[in-house]
Structure formats: C-alpha cells, structure tokens
Amino acid sequence: MLKLYNTLTRKKETFKPIKKGEVKMYSCGPTVYNYAHIGNLRTYIFNDILSRSLTFLKYKVTHVMNTTDVDDKTIMASQKNNQSLKEFTREYEKIFFDDLEELNILKPTYVMRATESIPDMIKLIEKLLGKKYAYKSNDGIYFDIAKSKNYGKLAQLEKQKSSKERVVNDEYQKESKSDFALWKFYKEEDGENKWKAPFGDGRPGWHIECSTMSMKKLGETIDIHTGASDLIFPHHTNEIAQSEATTNKKFVNYWLHGGFLTMKENKMSKSLGNIIILKNLKEKGFSPLDYRYLVLTTHYREQLQFSIENLTSAKNAYQRLKNICVELKDDKKINKSYLEEFTKTLEEDLNTPKALQVLWKLIRDEKADGKYQTIKKIDEVFGLDLLKKEKITIPKEIKKLIEERESARKSKDWKKADELRIKINTLGYQIDDSSKGTMIKKISG
Ligand code: AMP
Numbered sequence: 001m002l003k004l005y006n007t008l009t010r011k012k013e014t015f016k017p018i019k020k021g022e023v024k025m026y027s028c029g030p031t032v033y034n035y036a037h038i039g040n041l042r043t044y045i046f047n048d049i050l051s052r053s054l055t056f057l058k059y060k061v062t063h064v065m066n067t068t069d070v071d072d073k074t075i076m077a078s079q080k081n082n083q084s085l086k087e088f089t090r091e092y093e094k095i096f097f098d099d100l101e102e103l104n105i106l107k108p109t110y111v112m113r114a115t116e117s118i119p120d121m122i123k124l125i126e127k128l129l130g131k132k133y134a135y136k137s138n139d140g141i142y143f144d145i146a147k148s149k150n151y152g153k154l155a156q157l158e159k160q161k162s163s164k165e166r167v168v169n170d171e172y173q174k175e176s177k178s179d180f181a182l183w184k185f186y187k188e189e190d191g192e193n194k195w196k197a198p199f200g201d202g203r204p205g206w207h208i209e210c211s212t213m214s215m216k217k218l219g220e221t222i223d224i225h226t227g228a229s230d231l232i233f234p235h236h237t238n239e240i241a242q243s244e245a246t247t248n249k250k251f252v253n254y255w256l257h258g259g260f261l262t263m264k265e266n267k268m269s270k271s272l273g274n275i276i277i278l279k280n281l282k283e284k285g286f287s288p289l290d291y292r293y294l295v296l297t298t299h300y301r302e303q304l305q306f307s308i309e310n311l312t313s314a315k316n317a318y319q320r321l322k323n324i325c326v327e328l329k330d331d332k333k334i335n336k337s338y339l340e341e342f343t344k345t346l347e348e349d350l351n352t353p354k355a356l357q358v359l360w361k362l363i364r365d366e367k368a369d370g371k372y373q374t375i376k377k378i379d380e381v382f383g384l385d386l387l388k389k390e391k392i393t394i395p396k397e398i399k400k401l402i403e404e405r406e407s408a409r410k411s412k413d414w415k416k417a418d419e420l421r422i423k424i425n426t427l428g429y430q431i432d433d434s435s436k437g438t439m440i441k442k443i444s445g
C-alpha cells in the first residue's frame with residue numbers, strides 16, 4: 001500500500017488514484033531563462049523517482065511537465081540578449097533537457113510549452129471573468145481572492161488577512177495574500193511579445209499557465225501535482241483558486257513538495273547568487289550520476305545541504321556499489337524477500353535512503369541469491385545504471401603505452417613490459433592478460 005505525504009492535509013495518506021491502476025501527474029517545470037541549478041535539478045530527480053516508483057508499483061503513469069517560456073524573467077533576459085523570446089528560451093530548454101538526460105531523468109509523457117497553450121489560457125480567463133472571479137484593472141486582469149472559497153488552504157493561510165494589494169510580477173517570494181494577475185496588458189517594454197485577447201492584448205501571468213496546461217492535458221481533477229516547497233505559496237495556492245473557481249471541482253488530490261537543496265544554511269537560488277550548475281560539477285570530476293546518488297541518500301522532503309565533501313562521499317559510495325554490481329553474475333532469479341523489503345521502503349512516502357540501505361544489505365549478503373535480477377528491478381527506480389558496464393574511452397597516450405607493451409611482450413622483453421604495465425597503472429588503468437587477450441580497465445577512485 002503506497003503512502004504519500006500530502007501537503008494539503010499535512011499527513012501521510014494512503015494513495016488512491018482517481019482511476020484504478022492509473023496516475024495523472026503534473027510537475028511544474030523550469031522557467032527557461034538561465035541554466036537550471038542543481039537545486040532545481042534535485043526537484044526534477046524527485047519527480048523522476050516518484051514517477052519511476054509509481055511505474056514500478058504497476059501504475060500506468062501519465063506525467064505532464066511544462067516549460068515556462070513566457071513571463072517577466074524570460075522576456076527581460078531575451079531582450080538583454082537581443083534575441084527573440086522563442087529563440088532565447090529554446091536554447092535554455094535544450095540545455096535543461098540535456099541535463100535531465102545526463103541525470104537519467106526520464107522524459108515526462110508530455111512536455112508542454114506555455115506559449116503553445118495561450119488560447120486555452122485566454123478561454124480560462126474569460127470563464128473567470130464571466131463568473132466574476134476575475135476583474136479588469138488598468139494593467140491587467142486580476143483574480144479576486146476574496147471571492148475564492150478556502151483561499152490559501154494549501155499554504156494554511158487562514159490567519160492572514162487578505163490585502164487589496166495587487167501583485168503584478170511573477171516572482172514567488174511574496175509574503176501576503178493578494179489579488180494576482182491572470183493576464184498582463186501589453187506595455188512597450190514587452191517589445192514584440194504580445195498575444196491577442198478579447199479583453200486586451202498582452203500575455204498570461206505565471207500561475208494561469210500551469211492550471212491551464214494541467215487541465216488541458218490531464219482533465220479537471222488530477223491525482224498528483226509536484227514542485228519544491230517554495231511553490232506552495234503563492235504559485236500552487238493560486239493554481240488551486242483559479243482552477244477550482246472555474247470548474248467547481250477539486251483540482252488536485254495529492255500535493256507533493258520536495259525540500260530544498262541548500263548551500264550552508266541558505267536555499268540555493270539565483271537571486272542569492274549561490275548557485276552551482278551541473279556543468280560545474282562535471283568540471284570538478286563528478287559525474288551527473290554521482291549527484292543523483294547524493295540526492296537519493298536524503299529523503300525528498302528533507303533539506304539537503306550541499307557540499308563538495310558530501311558529494312565526494314556520495315561519489316565514493318556510488319563507485320564502490322557500481323564496481324560490485326557490474327561484476328555480478330546473472331542467475332536468472334529474483335530475490336523475492338529483498339525485493340519486497342525494497343518495495344516497502346518506497347511505499348513509505350518514497351524513502352530512498354532506506355531503499356539504498358536495503359540495496360547495500362543485499363549486496364553484502366553472501367548467502368543471498370538472485371542479486372543480479374533483483375538489482376536490475378531496483379535500478380528501474382534508482383536509475384543509477386548499476387549494471388551498465390561503462391564503455392571506457394582510453395586516452396591516446398595510454399593506447400600508445402599499451403602498444404609499446406605489446407611489442408615488448410612479443411620480443412619477450414619482460415622487464416620493459418612490466419615497467420610499462422606499472423606506468424599504465426599509475427596513470428589510472430589496469431591491465432589484465434587473460435587467455436582471451438589483454439583487457440584494460442579504468443581504476444576507479
Ligand atoms: P524555476 O525554474 O525557478 O521555476 O524552478 C524550477 C523548480 O525548482 C521549481 O519546482 C522550484 O520549486 C525548484 N527549486 C528552486 N530552488 C530550489 C532549491 N534550492 N532546491 C530544490 N528545488 C528548488
């Protein structure tokens with residue numbers, strides 16, 4: 001029985017999908033105006049583990065993720081760069097999906113760009129205007145939160161008074177409840193970025209993008225919606241208000257929020273200027289999967305404090321694990337008891353640190369059979385390529401040394417051959433001579 005922590009009730013609940021055996025899930029995607037930092041990427045690893053776990057538990061998962069390719073930040077950044085919004089955002093979108101691929105994050109079933117659903121957003125806003133949940137002001141169309149039943153339930157805002165202030169910008173660090181923009185009328189600064197609408201040309205606000213795309217692809221009520229916890233308010237709070245005002249139906253049954261990646265005490269964020277991107281880690285000699293392993297060692301709702309020391313220990317543990325796994329022989333059996341234990345840890349609100357412990361226990365259990373096939377199943381969730389033998393690319397200078405050693409061996413100059421073997425060794429490669437020929441392996445560490 002799968003249990004998930006639902007932010008809406010602040011409780012771990014038994015997961016009951018709307019339709020038996022199927023899950024409809026939406027994840028807030030990136031705003032594509034810059035590189036995603038490894039904090040953002042932690043959240044996409046969490047989405048991936050969730051979606052892989054649901055599939056592992058035999059649900060048919062339909063997973064939708066958006067890319068926010070129009071908002072204040074994307075428009076401003078594209079103009080600074082002298083590029084059209086489309087040209088500019090597509091570049092960052094590509095980099096983002098390359099990062100996901102390197103992290104073994106499976107592509108969601110559907111990826112939707114905000115700019116490709118604008119007519120649907122306009123229809124939704126018209127409905128809200130018709131139902132008097134929205135009103136027109138001089139700079140845009142706003143959602144009137146005073147009309148909304150249970151506004152702020154997700155963020156537990158009961159105690160807070162609503163203010164009549166309006167929030168125009170798309171930033172999400174806003175402290176108080178306020179009417180928010182569904183649509184922003186065109187201003188000169190927006191340049192060429194405007195869309196025609198019956199209530200006035202302009203562009204959508206950020207929150208309406210996700211409500212529209214979720215309902216368009218997955219229907220009025222869905223099973224799961226995800227993001228990191230900074231999205232609870234106002235983004236997800238506002239998504240609920242506008243969606244439920246439109247349909248009179250519950251928008252989402254389970255809200256799942258991931259914890260932050262922090263640098264010392266602070267959240268990693270572009271505005272604090274303390275960001276690290278995947279490329280930086282690779283330049284320091286870490287692989288994307290070393291980072292994925294690090295993320296799995298912490299429960300998704302906990303804060304994860306990043307440091308090079310933490311990442312180094314994750315890398316070492318991952319290398320040790322992988323070195324053992326790639327040597328395993330396939331006895332074509334599944335170890336049912338370990339697989340069950342592993343499944344139970346997932347069912348407990350995706351407890352990946354515990355699930356990793358089960359994997360290590362299995363590895364160390366000398367009497368256990370079925371290791372290969374069981375680890376293969378486990379890796380369907382972890383996505384760590386545990387059984388994949390790396391194709392090593394041998395650098396030119398090493399190749400040259402190998403050839404020299406071969407010819408030394410042919411002319412029976414054992415001393416020279418031995419010296420060369422040692423030299424190759426000190427450069428990080430190990431040579432094994434077997435009946436099948438000479439094998440070369442990279443020494444990990
Ligand atoms: P953005 O591209 O800024 O809209 O953010 C993309 C995703 O990353 C959202 O789900 C955010 O909630 C999430 N996020 C932002 N900062 C962090 C962080 N430091 N740790 C984990 N997730 C984060």
Ligand code: ZN
Nearest residue numbers: 028029210235
């Ligand atoms: Zn969203």
